[in-house]
Amino acid sequence: MSIGVRFIERYQAGSSLVHSADARLKLLLTVAYIFAVTLTPVGHWLAFGLLAAPLAIAAAASRLPALLILRRSALALPFIVVAVPLLFTKEGDTLFTLQPFGWTASEEGLTAVLTILTKSWLSVVAAVVLTATTPALELLRAMRALGVPRILVATVSFMYRYLFVIADEAQRLLRARDSRSARLEGRRCGGSVWWRARVLGHMVGSLFLRSYERSERVYAAMQARGYDGEMRFLRDSVWRLTEIVVAVALVLYVTGVQVYARY
Amino acid sequence: MHATKARAAVDTAIGIADLRFAYPDGVQALRGVDLTIANGEKVALLGPNGAGKTTLLLHLNGILRGKGDIRIMGRRLNNGNLKHFRAQVGLVFENPDDQLFSPTVFDDVAFGPIHMGLPKDEVLERVRLALAQVGMAGFEERLPHHLSLGQKKRIAIATVLSMSPAILALDEPFSSLDPSARRELIHLLQALPQTMIVSTHHIPLIRHLFPRTVVMDDGRVVADGETEAILADAALLEAHGLEIF
Numbered sequence: 001m002s003i004g005v006r007f008i009e010r011y012q013a014g015s016s017l018v019h020s021a022d023a024r025l026k027l028l029l030t031v032a033y034i035f036a037v038t039l040t041p042v043g044h045w046l047a048f049g050l051l052a053a054p055l056a057i058a059a060a061a062s063r064l065p066a067l068l069i070l071r072r073s074a075l076a077l078p079f080i081v082v083a084v085p086l087l088f089t090k091e092g093d094t095l096f097t098l099q100p101f102g103w104t105a106s107e108e109g110l111t112a113v114l115t116i117l118t119k120s121w122l123s124v125v126a127a128v129v130l131t132a133t134t135p136a137l138e139l140l141r142a143m144r145a146l147g148v149p150r151i152l153v154a155t156v157s158f159m160y161r162y163l164f165v166i167a168d169e170a171q172r173l174l175r176a177r178d179s180r181s182a183r184l185e186g187r188r189c190g191g192s193v194w195w196r197a198r199v200l201g202h203m204v205g206s207l208f209l210r211s212y213e214r215s216e217r218v219y220a221a222m223q224a225r226g227y228d229g230e231m232r233f234l235r236d237s238v239w240r241l242t243e244i245v246v247a248v249a250l251v252l253y254v255t256g257v258q259v260y261a262r263y
Numbered sequence: 264m265h266a267t268k269a270r271a272a273v274d275t276a277i278g279i280a281d282l283r284f285a286y287p288d289g290v291q292a293l294r295g296v297d298l299t300i301a302n303g304e305k306v307a308l309l310g311p312n313g314a315g316k317t318t319l320l321l322h323l324n325g326i327l328r329g330k331g332d333i334r335i336m337g338r339r340l341n342n343g344n345l346k347h348f349r350a351q352v353g354l355v356f357e358n359p360d361d362q363l364f365s366p367t368v369f370d371d372v373a374f375g376p377i378h379m380g381l382p383k384d385e386v387l388e389r390v391r392l393a394l395a396q397v398g399m400a401g402f403e404e405r406l407p408h409h410l411s412l413g414q415k416k417r418i419a420i421a422t423v424l425s426m427s428p429a430i431l432a433l434d435e436p437f438s439s440l441d442p443s444a445r446r447e448l449i450h451l452l453q454a455l456p457q458t459m460i461v462s463t464h465h466i467p468l469i470r471h472l473f474p475r476t477v478v479m480d481d482g483r484v485v486a487d488g489e490t491e492a493i494l495a496d497a498a499l500l501e502a503h504g505l506e507i508f
Contacts, residue, residue: 172361175326180375182350182426187380189346195377203364209408210360 010072010131018062019133023142025243029250030130034123036254040261043111047261048118054250055126062133072128079120086112136160162218166211173203276302276336276430276458277323284318284329292318293329294482300460302336302429305452307469307490308462310479311504316462317357319479320432323460324352336429350379353423353457357435359415363407368399368418371407375426393425394418397451413444417451424455433461437468466494466505478503 013019018026033055040047059069088098092108131139140157144150177199183189190196219227277300284293292315300306308316321327323335325345333340335348356362365371372393376386394400397417407415416436423431436452437445449471452459463469469476469490476493478486480503486493493499500506 169361172356172358173364175321176356176362176364177374179324179326179349179354179356180422180426181346181378182348182375183346184350184379184381185347189378189380191377191380199365199374202366202370205366206364206408 009136011135012064012068012132014063014133016061016063016133018058018129021133021246022239022243023134023138024145024239025247026130026134027139027142027146029247030126032251033126033254036258037119037122037126039258040119042115044261047257048122050257050260051254052122054253055122055129059125059129062129064129064132068132069125069128072132073121073125075128076117076120076124080113080117083113083116086116158215158218162211162214165214166207169210170207173207177203274302275334276300276304277460278332278334278337279319279322280332282319282322282329282331282333284322284327292482293322296331296479296482296484298477298484298487300458303456303458304475305459305473306461307473307476308460308479309464309466309469309476309493309505310462311464314479314503315482316479317434318482320354320434320460320462323430323432324349324354326354350375350426351428352430352432353420353426353428355416355419355423355431355433355436357438359412359419360408362419362422363415366406367403368394368405368407368410369403371418372403372421372425375422379426389425389427390421393421396424396455397421398447411444413440413447416440416444416448420451428457430458430460431455433459435462435464437463437465464505466500470494478505480504 033051037048037051040051059066087105087109088103090106090109090112092106095105095107095110097104134142137157137160140153140160143156144153181189277298279296279298282293282296283291285291296315296319298319308319310316318327322329322333325340325348328342335351338344338348340348363371365374369390372390373386376389381389390403391400394402397420399414399417399421402410402414402418407418410418420431420433420436433452436448440448445465445468449468452461452472459473461473473490476486476488476490477484478493478499485503486496486499
């Protein structure tokens with residue numbers, strides 16, 4: 001069994017339109033979309049609504065379970081924590097005062113926080129839809145085809161390949177520990193917290209060392225087969241006309257929303 | 264009748280009835296395993312890759328929990344008493360690098376006893392004894408990752424011997440060992456008094472060590488009997504991807 005496959009793999013197999021679309025197209029559109037969302041002026045709710053529409057359509061067309069998208073989009077939550085201080089630091093009309101500290105929340109601050117939340121959530125949902133409908137390998141090929149530096153693509157592809165190996169290795173270490181974590185009748189077991197923390201620390205350390213040593217072996221094996229830094233793939237796909245039309249239409253739409261929001 | 268039953272319970276080290284297990288990805292690894300091993304028996308577990316040998320061994324101390332009945336030394340394994348059995352069944356993993364996760368040999372061999380909450384003198388005594396039993400006395404302060412594979416395997420066995428188990432479950436202990444390290448390990452296993460269940464592909468070794476052999480394939484026990492009889496059955500071995508050479 002591999003815990004890796006269950007916890008790391010993001011791709012959800014499916015046969016929807018979104019699944020079968022060209023990975024380059026999906027990647028390009030996602031990046032363009034995230035740019036557009038990021039550039040939208042603060043507090044322009046109508047623009048955000050207009051931007052959310054194509055994403056909602058894509059999410060619905062992908063036939064991914066809504067719950068899955070929501071759960072994965074929780075990744076955006078940490079941004080709220082970072083954004084919350086804005087509520088009190090922005091100057092503007094007073095909303096309320098946090099008594100013991102005397103901090104004053106402003107309406108402008110609230111708008112800023114909500115905007116950051118909306119932007120990060122929309123961006124994360126777009127990325128979730130992309131990764132859930134595109135196999136990782138396709139995504140890597142798309143990155144390379146779109147001119148992402150090869151060192152970056154290679155790094156991501158190795159991470160993807162060996163995360164599974166390392167997760168399995170971690171699982172085996174944990175199993176070995178559990179196998180020797182025994183209880184004797186009538187005795188307090190488990191050792192001290194400090195001792196357990198130390199054991200865990202050593203396990204993490206040995207996992208790192210092994211991964212590092214493995215990377216050297218992998219690299220040697222790759223060099224032995226003539227690796228020069230470029231991953232080459234056999235299949236070259238061609239752009240389909242409909243996909244280009246969809247891409248152009250979406251980019252125009254998103255740009256239109258931007259123009260509308262600004263002028 | 265009752266007397267026989269009670270006697271059987273005491274004499275049986277491992278009793279498995281209709282054990283079934285599927286991994287979360289849907290692979291059915293065990294499809295109804297029945298196996299009884301008497302106290303003091305030394306049993307070889309033979310089978311091709313993917314037969315379910317490791318999965319079966321991982322059930323003996325409750326690391327994996329399948330459907331079915333498992334009794335160790337007459338007591339039924341359930342979710343509440345798992346940790347009790349981890350001291351009774353010493354499970355040694357195939358790759359000693361998985362088993363040895365501590366910075367020094369001493370820390371690794373002492374892990375089990377410390378976790379059991381034993382007093383310091385007893386921990387020291389158990390570590391000393393376990394290392395002496397595997398012929399590695401004096402290696403306490405060595406770093407596990409600087410030892411040879413044969414030494415690592417013996418330390419791995421010491422890490423469970425220090426917990427004084429009644430049963431040893433070894434997963435592929437002979438894999439990747441050179442002939443002399445293999446011979447040393449055979450002598451060690453012959454000398455240990457515990458009930459033993461040992462998975463292996465290495466057919467020539469089975470003759471030396473194990474009077475009884477259990478053959479597994481595709482999640483089932485397909486043969487169980489005297490080692491000589493099973494090794495003489497070339498058709499059986501070939502049918503399950505095993506051969507004598």
